[in-house]
Amino acid sequence: MKIKLTLLDTGYCRQLEMFSIRGGRPRSISFHAIAALIEHPVHGLFLFDTGYSPRFFEATRSFPYRLYATITPVVTRPEQSVKAQLEAHGIRADQIGGVLLSHFHADHIGGLRDFPDSRLYCFSSAYAHVRGKRGLQALREGFLPDLMPNDFEERAIFVDRALPVELLERYRPFGEAYDLLGDGSMLLVELGGHAIGQFGMFVRDEEHGDVFLCADAAWSSEAYRRHVLPHPLAQSIMADGPAYRDNLLRLHELFGHWPSLKILPTHCPEVWKMSQGEFAWRS
Template identity: 75%
Template sequence: MNVRLTLFDTGFCRQWEMFSIKGGRLRNIAFHAIAGLIEHPVHGLFLFDTGYSPRFFEATRSLPYALYAKITPVVTRPEQSVKAQLEERGIQVEHIKGIFLSHFHADHIGGLRDFPDSHLYCLSSAYEHVRGKFGLRALREGFLPDLMPHDFAERTTFIDRSMPIPLSKAHEPFTEAYDYFGDGSILLVELNGHATGQMGLFLRDQDQGDVFLCADAAWSSEAYRNNLLPHPIAQLIMADGTSYKENLTRLHQLSAHWPSLKILPTHCPEVWQMTQGAFAWRL
């Protein structure tokens, strides 16, 4: 079953290019945080992550969380939040049935509390890894506890507590996924490495064709196309460097044998360009 995908640019942080890709230059570049709206013809409206929102600045007002804002300076405006961009299109927060959370870094859950009635979906391993962490323990995980709803566990479905299904040969080297709706429209796969319990999402957009939202399994399209690991310093902050390398290689192999598939890393400058101008993925 086909769905419709719309991409939103929610702002960016600044970091050295050399940290994101091996051979990158010693220059400061913007890492945009992209979120997605998925329109399902039967089940309604869903989000893939929520990107940044002004809540980030509230959550990093005091130590130790203020260090997060110092290390990765964030630029975002209130009108860039997913909530504001949806409302501009006549979509109210209560219309969002659910939110698929790739992982719990602040640039992916920044707007989560703007959707108090939406059901939430993630891997249990991702939540268990950050649950109960505060202070420096949370900061080491790129996690800001104040961005989390107080009733998170009560309204969350942990995807990996269901049985996965086998994927078609087209998806190789990915072999299994969680088919939440049972119609093949949303296929969720584990992408552990960058963060514990990270997940990605396969879908078929009715206009753009097959798409893979791979979150931070790669920081750029250049990285997965050429199988380029980030700088060794960046690898030190990965939850699991071995798994990150394995999944980057899987993305590289997937892109080689399925060239029509649009693989969309959250922070890729090419993906950000899709949110600009006439093409704009319906923005």
């Protein structure tokens, strides 16, 4: 079953290119935070992550959270929040049936509180890793607790508590996935490493074919195409370095044997261009 996928640019942070990919230059570049609107022909509207929103600035006013904003300066405007973009196209927040949280870093949950009526889908391992953390302990995980809804646990659906399904050969080296809706249209696979319990999602867009939203399993398309790891300093702050390296290799292998698949890392500059072009709002 085909769905309609729209990529939403929610702003960006600034960081050194050399930090994101080994051999990169010592220059500051923009890392856009891309969320996605998923329009399912039967089950309605979903979001894949929520990117940045002005709530980020509120959540980083006090110490130690303001260190987050200092280390990775964020640029975002109110009209770039997912909620504002949806409203500009006639979609109310209460029409979003579910928000899929690839992981709990602040640049992925910045707009979460804007959707108080939506179901919240995540891996239980991801939530367990950040649950209750505050202060420096939260900051080390890239987690800002003030971005979380107070009723998160009441609305959460832990996807990895279901039984996975076996995937077809074309998905290798990924062997199994969680079939979110039971119709094969939204297949979630484990992509831990960058963050504990991170997942990616395979979908089939009605216009552009097969797509893999791989969150932060790679920071650029160049990284998975050439199988280039980030700078050793960046690897040192990964939640699980070996798992990150394993999953980057899986992306590289997937790209090698399924070249028509569009693999979309959240912060890739090529994906940002897609959010302004082929995957922008369509009538």
